[in-house]
Amino acid sequence: MKLSALVVARNEQDRLPDCLASLGFADEVVVVLDRTTDASAAIARAAGARILEGAWELEGERRNAGIDACTGDWVLEVDADERVSPDLAQAVRATIATSAFAWHQVPVDNYVGDRLIRHGWAGSFGTTSVPRLFRRGAKRWRMQRVHPGLDWTGTQGPKITQGALIHLVDRDIADMLKRLDRYSTAKARDLVASGDIGSLAGNCRRFVSRAFKSYVSRRGYKEGAWGVLLAFCTGAFPLLSYLKARLEPGKHRE
Template sequence: MVMSAEPRLSLAIITLNEEKLLPRLLEAARSFADEIVVVDSGSTDQTVAIARAHGARVIEHPWEGFGRQKQRALEAARGAWVLCLDADEVPDARLAESLARVAGSEEGDFAGYAMDRLTAYQGAYVRHAWSPDWVLRLVRRGQGRWTDRPVHETLVVEGPVGRLEGKLLHDSYEDLSDHYHRLVKYSRLSAEGAYARGRRFHPTQLLIRPPAAFLRRYLLKKGFLDGVRGLLVAGATAIGAFMKYAFLYEVEREQRARQKESSR
């Protein structure tokens, strides 16, 4: 890790039982980060010990949802620039050079930078169905914030956003079981968030959204060029869309039942 009195670039990470993938990111961070901040939500494995062994400042805080947890990490960082990554993400060599270049420059026109994320699936990176996937992850301290959502949180920046060269490698899914387990979890959270924002269920959502999601990934994004992986990704995206609106229906029924019960 680069050492300086005043950090130029801080790496902010949230963790929960990430001992398998976290070391890869922390080792890579040596080439571009002056400071590492880890907000851990109760890991029972070696995550905290690994983070501290790599010089990270660890803040242990109960889970409050993705958006709030990442905002806490962002606010704890002291660097002029803050890079917000998940433990299963790591910059490739070219992106690491881009990050170091930004950290070393005194001036700039941008308040934040996006990077192209490349996700691995079934043993290879998906270069079409999930690509390009520009994600905003680097922000000048004090000029960005995470949205307060339990899932599908986004980093909002006050000012112009540039793009960095290189790839953000994303090794998220262990296998199909892991992927589909997350689909169920995140679809439910997404439905709850949609309901809280005033969205309501309509049967046509179950008819239209899933095939539209499939066609976008498989045809418009040319997922067919990814072979079987592209077909799997497109299919999972369609299933996720179906589950989101099915859960929205369930959430509405639960809310009506609670309201009926409370009115008695």
């Protein structure tokens, strides 16, 4: 079975080399560069990757373009701030050699700086498992800017349990808050475009329910003060997106 590794990036020259170095087990590496102005293209070429350059407004659109560019029987999606551990690489090769299913979840280890945070990831702000390994043709992203939905063809297989994607989520707390601002801005644009931004009461309830899920259900309390921070950001994402769409609609209109 031929395996394609797909990386979608924008101005990731600092993180791209380590990401690509972890993908040596793949038969093909495809790098999609979206409006990139740094040295990412040269880095990808030096690593032997095939490159697709362009400009895509929607995350789902550029990810689908990358999938279409892959030629493998199976595709493993990896972001530039992620690295595939050796154990996961071995598990992926073993899975595609025998799997009768269309797609599999892959475990994720999330880091903020040098700290591994195992608990509290929930909703659109982070996760400990992602559906990244799939047969070509089984997965399509929907046309949204941030965390687009997925449409699947075929049956989900067992989750891979060996190894992990090493996800360097944020460099520090300031970086985490910048990500919250960036994600909520993109989501506000989707809300304004949809014509249905929701209600203040509904999004206040979502703030509470998502923060509770992060801190209690996903055991963020095990991370101490880091769990509180993660719960706040998880809950704030939909509320802040709504407030941007309601209070500043002109700034978030096409």
